[in-house]
Amino acid sequence: MQALSHLECFVKSAESGSFSAAARLLAITPAAVSKNVARLEAALGVRLFQRSTRKLSLTEGGEHFLHQISAALTTLADAVHHVSEQDRQPAGTLRVSMGQAFGRAYMVPLLDAFLRRYPAIVPDWRFENRQVDLIGEGFDAGIGGGLDLKPGMVARELGRIHIVAVASASYMAGKRKPRSPSDLSAFDGIMRRASHTGRINQYSLRNAAGDAAAADLRPRVIFDDPEAICQAAMMGLGVALLPMPFAVPWLQNGALVRVLPGWSADAGPVSLYYPAKKLLPARTRVFVDFVIEQFRERDFARLIQSDKVARA
Structure with missing residues (x-):
């Protein structure tokens, strides 16, 4: 050859x-x-x-x-x-790019089961908040949201991300609970600056009845990292608008509470993307199948959209 x-x-x-x-x-x-x-x-x-x-x-x-x-x-x-x-067990180095916090919270916990099923595969995962050029940079797959897919790529949706308003119970104590997004103007806001545009993210929240309103928090702190925003919210510095994948663990353990239950913004899907080849390497094919299977079994799509995870 x-x-x-x-x-x-x-x-x-x-x-x-x-x-x-x-x-x-x-x-x-x-x-x-x-x-x-x-x-x-x-x-x-x-x-x-x-x-x-x-x-x-x-x-x-x-x-x-x-x-x-x-x-x-x-x-x-x-x-x-x-x-x-064909006659061998899937093997080789599996290079995957994924968001830092998302990868730690949702992908690393799957590793034990994946390695037991495919012991000859060696995961080489990069935790970085960007969309990579899979072919140009030599990756087998990537996981992320807000994708701009090039020709020859396939994306499998894992779930749609909802943005929700959260805060610590201590920050909300003694305050009048907001009834609509417009009421958030009276609260300190832990804002997020988009790393790719430099602009502060602005969201319009919507409820099940279809009502929509801008969430205009009073800027108190501005970060470009959602994990730092989570930490600041848990410290009681204000209200944060966070993607549910970041907020879920803290809502479940009570470190954060929902400020406007029933209101959220749809931020689009988080997807697993990979080259659109008829004959994918076995390591990539089994990884894609495994992730889709696990996220379906764990009902990830419902979890990151649910209004029942935690309420203020």
Whole structure:
């Protein structure tokens, strides 16, 4: 399969923008990638890359060649990999990106059962609050919300995230309970600044009757991290608008209470996303199936939308 390895080096170098990045994805040395690309160029009689000390860019011929072979090479490589895996237990390093707090609260607790079922798989999980380029960065899958999926990606919804108003019981003690989101203007707010826009998040809450109103808290503290917001709310610094996946553990143990039961904002789905390949590596396929199964059994979708988790 020497010719296939040359083509893989070319495609990974083109997608990642450097021989070094391609080498990391292919688990070989940059020198080996460079030699394989050079051999491919010699065999084709065409220069595929313009090389400089700072940049690696495709030539016109390289662009055309990449367009022609990329999809076909992926299909061929998947087929070869699939045949080699058919009679073996799913194995290998499973690289997954997921949000920090979400991963710790909902994914790490699944690890014991997953490893007992698939002992030959080695999870290599990155806890980071961003959407990654799965192919370009060499990930098998990712988990997150607010996705902007590129062509060739598939997303499986795990549940829709609801934003709810929460506070500590000590902060709410002696205060008149708000009856609608507009009443929140009288309360100190622990606000969240969106890391990707720099703006303070604003929400309009809705109830089961379809009534909607803006939740205009009085800014007291501004953070860009939901875990820090949770901590500040538990310290009694004010009311916070939090995604239910972050709030649920603290609502369940009583550290936080719902301030406006029955009111929430729909922030869209949290999803498991992965490449749309007909022949996924076995480690990715069983991981996707396992996560979907576990989240369904644990009724995750209901949990992060429920108005019955805890009430003020």
